[in-house]
Amino acid sequence: MYQLSRRQVLLAAGAAASTLALAGCGDDDEGDQDLSGKKAGAMDKYAAGDQFKATEAVKFSIMLLSNAGYPYKADWLFWSELTKRTNVTLEPTVIPGSDYNQKRSVMVSAGDAPMIIPKTYHPDEEALIAGGAILPVSDYLDLMPNFKDKVAKWKLDSDLDTYRQEDGKFYLLPGIHETVYVDYSLAVRTDILAKLNLQVPKTWDDLHAVLKAMKTAYPDQYPMSDRWSTPPQPGGNNLLALLSNAYGTGAGWDYQNAWFDKSAGKFVLTGAMDQYKQMLTFANTLVSEKLLDPESFTQQDDQARQKFANGKSFVISCNAQTLVNELRKDIAKIPGATVVKIPRPIGPNGANRPGTARLESGIMISKKALESKNFVAMMQFIDWLWYSDAGQEFAKWGVEGTTFTKDAAGKRTLTPDVNVVGLNPSGSKHLQVDFGFYNGVFAYGGSTELRESFYSDEEKEFQKEMNSREALPVPPPKPFSVDERERATLWETGIKDYVFQQTLKFILNQRPLGDWDKYVAELKGKNADQYVELVNKAYDRYKKAHP
Template identity: 70%
Template sequence: MVQLSRRSLLAAAGAASVAGLAAGCGDDGSEGGAGLDDKKAGAMESFKAGDQFKATEPLKFSIMMLSNQAYPYKADWPMLAELTKRTNVTLEATAIPGSDYNQKRSVMVSAGNAPFIIPKTYHPDEEAYIAGGAIIAVSDYIDLMPHYKDKVARWNLQGNLDGYKQQDGKYYLLPGLHEGPWQDYSLAVRTDIMTKLGLQSPATWDDLTTVLREMKKAYPAVYPFSDRWSTPPQPGANNLLGILSTAYGTYAGWAYRNQSWDATANKFVFPGASDAYRQMLTYLNTLVTEKLLDPESFTQTDDIARQKFANGKSFVISANAQTVVNEARKDIAKIPGATVAKMILPTGPMGPTLSGDSRLENGVMISKAALESKNFVAMMQFIDWLWYSDAGLMFSKWGIEGDTYTGKVEDGSFKLNPQIKWAGLNPGAPKDLQVDYGFFNGVFAYGGSTAMLNSQFSDEEKAFQAEMNKRQTRPVDPPAPLTVEEREQMTLWGTALKDHVNQQTLRFILGQRPLSEWDAYVKELQGKNMDKYLDTMNKAHERFKGNK
């Protein structure tokens, strides 16, 4: 995250800019088109939920486009041509490789020369740009977005969105919306090895330890578990820590944050100093000490981790639905009789629960320059249709009915064209939905109904999701909106705290630092302003409750 300017004049200017946008807001905090009479060029006069958006004149909108390594951006994708045909909008893309996306986005947004539409932004990354006025308070304009408003209301997502609100009562990121929570990431395991050793799929993380011990006993020269998704550049931040921390009721790895709500104590606490976090590290240290988990798991590149799995030097690796099919199965194809599957996510001390945070996805920021365009209203209508309408989501995910797919997701008759493959669907087909067509490219295709989510799954993945759906959803943390000044200070404190947690997390796991030094580690966090950080969060929460 980019550190905010500490100059009070800049902060004041940003606050004034935001306040200016709020003029004329309704009781729900949305502007509803007030003061936008000169910004309606190309907009539909009447636009409601269920309508197909089509600009009344040809329009062009600039967009920041993440170019995924697995399916690099192509200007001639059929998806883009069909989008123009349907909406009368041409997207002018600034394509950025995924490895550079966050950094280049920060530079462009902070400099004020970002495209109008800035997608693929994960909360709370947007907070770094609020004080300078580089992005708009999108909540001021949701009355222009009937599909978005409809889904928020029908799926009861307002409570989730409250966590995105700032001290001014507004939010600055339009997230992807899911009807229900969902879990994609887990671990993939060599099922042929499981069968050979007579092992059952582990129900708990302790069961997994037993499985790994049996694998180690049968193959003493192998690290049974060698993991991926740890670099670059944060050795303590990875998928394994993320999914394991959920089982322990804390936050770590990809999911790490500097605060979590303790419902018993009725206050925010620091995850990296909690007893649950210590228990999680003890578990991982045990795996490393017994040589069940490759110590290089937290620093090696994905390619090296995949090579070990492909060469039979490991049997367990982090995975999601796509990587099991697109990578793991291809990687082990040369091993006679080798099979792999994604295991049901093991449970831990928290039992069969899932975080409620998964109902909101990465989302879209809107640059301040977009608000100055005469086509602003049309742009918001376009965003609403493409990212939030059922028709727009179906288009961005699956493409063109009768061409790339047939049927409906609602009645289960959906079928991907057998000549086109995607993840576990039609794996032997000659064409690829993402590479060759540009659909399901991740910039547009997220969120939607549970039925639409299920449409992208193979029978194997549907069985996984059915098990995940049986789990109880934990409530999201309550809001604690910060002032501009608080956010600047918290960014400084938070960066130092997170860096220290990640560094010491790795040392504890690998045994470079004994867990007997836990109390000393907590004192180090206190020396880095942990208590002041939490005090600010808790005061902000109390202030929010008082202002409701």
């Protein structure tokens, strides 16, 4: 049996006796932490809006996801300009995006992770808490005035509460948006729609009809062949996330083992929900009718893109960047080919958008970072780069006069030779590829104005439609105690893996949907009932403490 560390025993005892209120950043007090000997390079006075610059040259190790669309380069302007502005040199451990999640978990669990561990999606951090390898970052928010300022101004306390454990702490610093933001959807070849006299689909039933018409016109092809089947999650990450949202559940990238059933007032097992079955039934129909390429759930991105580029498929997952940077370039050789990102199709759950979209992937801090004499400087640096207005502008737009200009009204414009997301198609240099800015490791979150400064007219129309939809409520907190977290961690992976395995079997006709009840019973054998009971116990305890 796993043996609790002294720290975890103390946390458990403290959680049992504590009257700590979980909501609000005001409860997080760096003053309770002993940071003597850890302030080398830190600014004595550092407040929201200040330019951070270490008082001596410092280096911090960081885990870096290398995006296939703009692979890591050591000579990016981003690195040298960052050092010039902050006196900080980042030392990256570079990991390809396809391996990132798995290698991150292995390195963190082994205690070998760099100090700064970005690009982590909640609740992935929860499985790493019990091992004690990551810091409760909420203990150090007083070192992060920009983060605290934006949380207060944008009223994000309740969003952050969903990240907190029973000890009142959270272990992931999320990217934070001023407003709800939805990007990922589907791309559709509009020239094919026009040729077949079809309209842009507004619902999933519309999309079904469109795919059937495409199949009739092109009987030897799969109208849709999808991407983003990134290990270790098997297949359909974006497609199943979109579909599950339309049906009122969670799958793919949006999957969590426990889903809050508002009508029942409790959490239920996501993979056993009726809505999950309905979603699988629809996906199975697309595969059975040969409208969706079954390889969508196993193929690499390059394979999916190649099929789209060769005119072998007409529908594929996308976001604003991949639409412009990849898909439009991919089909450029097809005469008259055009493609757009369509608003997310609407399903039985109505016209909505995820309410949790104000929080994005975030940063974990390795426990060993606390041993550094530069720890305070590191937290100040993170606060400036990821959460200050100036740091966010720098990470996204780059260097004024080199990659962009700004007029008297504050409007930013790319310099004539620089392009990104199709804003300056004639530009010979790319903001991401050639300079390292607008990198998903650093450039996320921020004000609505900053985010929209990159919108093309068509993206503005997409956002206008998505913003007109009702934002779904954020699920309530269900913080585990240390002991509960240990037990939950033992069960969660087995449940999740089995749900994913059977999900693909149901979709790909490797298992009949008539086996649904048998499958649900099999989940019980994976400790699913005990897990959901544990989740609801934690939820009820939190609800009772916060009426």
